[in-house]
Amino acid sequence: MRDELRLLKSLTGPFPAFEADLTPDEPRDLFSAWLRDAIEADIMEPHTMVLSTIDENGAPDARVLILKNLDRRGWHFATTGRGPKGRQIAANPSVSLTFYWPQLGRQVRLRGMAFQAEAHERYADFRARATGAKAVALTGRQSEVLGSSQELHDELALQHRRLQEEPDLVAPGWALFIVMPHEVEFWQGDAERRHQRLRYRREKAGWLKERLWP
Numbered sequence: 001m002r003d004e005l006r007l008l009k010s011l012t013g014p015f016p017a018f019e020a021d022l023t024p025d026e027p028r029d030l031f032s033a034w035l036r037d038a039i040e041a042d043i044m045e046p047h048t049m050v051l052s053t054i055d056e057n058g059a060p061d062a063r064v065l066i067l068k069n070l071d072r073r074g075w076h077f078a079t080t081g082r083g084p085k086g087r088q089i090a091a092n093p094s095v096s097l098t099f100y101w102p103q104l105g106r107q108v109r110l111r112g113m114a115f116q117a118e119a120h121e122r123y124a125d126f127r128a129r130a131t132g133a134k135a136v137a138l139t140g141r142q143s144e145v146l147g148s149s150q151e152l153h154d155e156l157a158l159q160h161r162r163l164q165e166e167p168d169l170v171a172p173g174w175a176l177f178i179v180m181p182h183e184v185e186f187w188q189g190d191a192e193r194r195h196q197r198l199r200y201r202r203e204k205a206g207w208l209k210e211r212l213w214p
């Protein structure tokens with residue numbers, strides 16, 4: 001495997017130029033610009049990100065999620081609040097988010113605190129989901145051990161029937177989390193390995209911007 005890996009190329013570029021001195025005061029504005037660049041560059045699923053949490057033993061846990069929104073409060077994602085990540089966040093709201101847009105050589109890392117959106121926002125998020133996604137969420141059993149495919153099939157058929165009868169159902173415990181960062185780092189790769197890094201840190205007076213060694 002080592003030889004196969006050595007043959008693979010990484011960060012070949014060319015990548016967009018990045019002027020750290022010409023960046024906005026708020027990391028949200030730079031993030032929005034980078035996400036729009038990723039959408040325009042046709043990067044597959046540019047709104048996917050890794051959410052890292054800490055479990056009850058202090059061990060890290062991580063998984064891929066979809067970014068649902070971005071506003072002045074922070075970065076939003078939706079999930080069942082009753083699975084492992086929901087329980088982990090309830091016990092310890094410190095989380096991180098990681099984005100990577102390979103064709104642009106760009107990574108963004110956020111560290112911050114996750115909190116729940118208002119109930120009406122959670123309901124609206126759930127109601128906007130596709131029927132199949134609603135049915136899976138209504139089982140309320142994400143990350144539990146599955147006995148058999150038949151068990152899943154029967155449970156989903158049951159939830160589809162429930163949704164036909166009550167289309168406005170919302171899965172109990174459905175959660176819309178918002179991550180409010182205290183640190184956001186933008187990493188612009190360079191084919192010559194002169195990568196550029198810009199970190200925003202939240203201070204009382206506003207955001208402090210610092211460049212970091214690659």
Ligand SMILES: Cc1cc2nc3c(=O)[nH]c(=O)nc-3n(C[C@H](O)[C@H](O)[C@H](O)COP(=O)(O)O)c2cc1C
Pocket residue numbers: 045048061062063064065066067077078079080083084085086142143
């Ligand atoms: C591309 C992709 C997008 C995903 N989006 C979500 C999502 O938005 N919400 C979610 O709960 N799980 C999503 N998942 C599944 C999670 O990665 C994970 O398997 C699940 O949430 C269970 O995580 P947990 O056991 O740590 O709670 C996605 C997985 C992939 C690969």
